[in-house]
Amino acid sequence: MVEPYRGWRLFFDGAVNYKVFGIATVLISKNVRHYPMATKLKFRCTNNMAEYEAYILGLRMALDMDINELLVIENFDLLIDQVERKWATKNDKILPYVNLAQRVCKKFRKIEFQHTLRAQNEFADALATIASMIQHPESSHIDSLEISLKEEHVYCSHVEVEPDGKPWYNDIKTYLEKQEYPEGITSGRKKTIRRMANGFFLNKEVLYKQTLDLGLLRCMDAIEATKL
Structure with a gap:
């Protein structure tokens, strides 16, 4: 279980299936209010690329909301190791993501990272899966997703x-x-x-x-x- 944290937290995930690609990120405020965002990708990508797309989407969301201190909670160790320069990569598809993520991270006053199990990242995982599978015609508009909890029939x-x-x-x-x-x-x-x-x-x-x-x-x- 993720330890209690007094500041903003970021969860993210990518979903790559046969010919369908989606990403999702969830920002959680100090008072535990959730701000989810899901995006369907119209280009082919690998699992690693989808994770970076989701991660950078979350960082930009945080900056747009004037958040300057952030705890990034992730289940993909390789991504964070690359961003923190603990693990180098020469992959031409991944290197541009690493460079961009490092530049965006510098815009925060404070940013920390914490590992979690994939099972504890199920909200972002579910949103990414939905985004990858849903049909999204160019002419249609999809309103924001609202999820409520019901405790009674x-x-x-x-x-x-x-x-x-x-x-x-x-x-x-x-x-x-x-x-x-x-x-x-x-x-x-x-x-x-x-x-x-x-x-x-x-x-x-x-x-x-x-x-x-x-x-x-x-x-x-x-x-x-x-x-x-």
């Missing part, structure tokens, strides 16, 4: 007005409060209400949904949800 956040004007949890609340069921329902529906009620907690007039970690989520009707 989609129906848990869907609140709408019930046809009878009562909140969605009315049957559960009535059962917990009075041990009563709606009129005319089947025995199967009664069993469902009892089973669902086991996951709720009633405190006076307020109903809560119990989570797996014993937390409580307040249940709201459509009007309360709209206000929030």
Whole structure:
């Protein structure tokens, strides 16, 4: 696992498959906000070339964002060794990348390097793979990619007005409060209400949904949800 770092961090990766090439970089701020960028390459390149393309893309992103101190976290030791002049190269395809990377690095006030396992660079790796495989017509525009985290099923956040004007949890609340069921329902529906009620907690007039970690989520009707 990457040790905690108080400044900006840069992850990058390249993806080279049969006739498809992509790169990605992810900048992470001091407050752990992620800034990803993925690019599809329209020219043929080797794995090493793709890594350099991704690395320099990340450096330029950082400079454009006025970042002057950066920790570069990488899983490709050879690239960093070449940039830091620990390992010389005479490869005509790689040497221009090395020279450019060294010039760009000098624009930072402070730049450090840290090795990580490839498995811990999975975000940049996944973005690079997507960029390499996606079809990108010249006439189309692709908006920025937004990734969110969901901790509940989609129906848990869907609140709408019930046809009878009562909140969605009315049957559960009535059962917990009075041990009563709606009129005319089947025995199967009664069993469902009892089973669902086991996951709720009633405190006076307020109903809560119990989570797996014993937390409580307040249940709201459509009007309360709209206000929030």
